[in-house]
Amino acid sequence: MRASTLTVVTIVALLLLVAAPETAIQTQETNTHRLEEVAEGVYFAVGTGSVFVMSNALVIVNDEDVVVVDSHITPAAARALIASIRTITDKPITTLINSHFHYDHAHGAQAFGDVQIIGHEFTREKLTGDPMNEHTFLTSKARFDRTLGRLEARLANVTDVTERRELETQVEFNRAHVQATQEVTPIPPDVTMSDRLTLFRGDREIQIHFFGRAHTGGDVGIYLPQDKVLFTGDMLLGGISYLGDGYVGEWAQTLQNLKQLDIDLVLPGHGPGFRDLERIDYVQAYYRDLHDGVVRLKAGGATAEEAAVQVDLTHHGDTLGVNQAGANLEAVQRIYALLDGTAE
Ligand SMILES: [Zn+2]
Incomplete structure (x- = not known):
């Protein structure tokens, strides 16, 4: 019985080895992130909860370097992303691309140190303006301050041990984020583009497209033509995006322009990736x-x-x-x- 089980296991293992493609797609889990390899060397980076990251990022590992799209909400969140990237490659991160100017995608930039930052002209304008007084940033900051205050007040009065421990964890998590926010010094892109810019890395082409105004005045999509993967930031999510800085009247046309690309997989700035492109029709409508x-x-x-x-x-x-x-x-x-x- 034992021997035959082992034999079966061995045969299955051998079959798997034979069946496995030359470069197996894999997912890397760290204590802060899940890096899902969606195409060879292309990782969709999603926070797993221990550090507040608020948004997704894209990590593109090339022959010689690494290109990252979006830097999360704070330098602390970005450092956690960088540490996670270090578990898959030791190649230098040379380039950071901003999908748009919003704090939850751009305020981790300083953690990357001396890299080239690429963004739309509008994104540079916003990040060289008064980013710490943008209403989206202030609203989020106020929400966190309030939540922390409320949790601390509850913690001061709770006696039940289990409840207390749970509250302590929540307080710690929120306090860490509030403190991390105090460290933020937004860094604007030092390379800007208006309609399109392409990076060539060995055989890989990384296209940066502006399709028109949508979620902000300067959203860009990062498109990998060989893999037909498009990282959309917040101009296209699985559902309705935040509209408070948006151009709702132009948005459907912008997405129409985006649809001209040959897309297999959409990776949004929030939420899971998706392949059912009729979702674009739904939000357009x-x-x-x-x-x-x-x-x-x-x-x-x-x-x-x-x-x-x-x-x-x-x-x-x-x-x-x-x-x-x-x-x-x-x-x-x-x-x-x-x-x-x-x-x-
Ligand atoms: Zn946004």
Whole structure:
């Protein structure tokens, strides 16, 4: 019995060896990240919870160097990413690409030290402007400060041992992030592009595309034509993106431009990767209908607050889970501001 089991195991192992491709795709788990190899040398980097990273990154290991897309939310989160990269390669990280300017994708940059940082002109403008006073950053910071305060207050009063331990873990996690935020000194790109820029690394081509305004005024997609992989930052997620800095009226067309690429796998800035490209159609339709609906309500005299309650997008329930009337107020206010010319 024992011998025959061993024989079977040996045969299966041999078969697996024969069947395995020359360079097996693999996933590397560290104590902070999961690095999923989606194509040879191309890793989708996702935080696993012990350090607050807030966004996904892309790691491209080339013949001579490593190119990273996005740096997470703090230098501490970026250092955890770099340490994780060190478990798969010791090649130097030479280049960091910003998918867009938002704090949760760009505020870890300083941890990379002396690397070239590539981003859209708009991203440089934002990061050389007043990034620590951007409303998205301030809102997130205030939320964390509040959460930490609330948890600390609860911890001061709790007596149950299990509950106490759980709260201590949460306090520690939140405190670490609040402290990590104090270290942030945003670094703007030192190489900018407007429409397209391509990096050549051995046989690998890394294309950086601006398809038009969408989630911000300077979102870029990082496209690997040999692998048909596209890292989209926040211009394209599996569902509806944050719209508070967006150009909702232009977004569907921007995604139409993106669709011209031959795409096998989309890797978004938040959430899991996906291959079902009809998801792009779903969000395109939503942005189009949201914009049209808000424009119509505004023309009828509605305030932004009223429009946010009244606009009915429930026909996107099946595709995007929009199950009740109304839309995000910040999104509607943003559309109003653009229509009124009070935002640009
Ligand atoms: Zn964003």
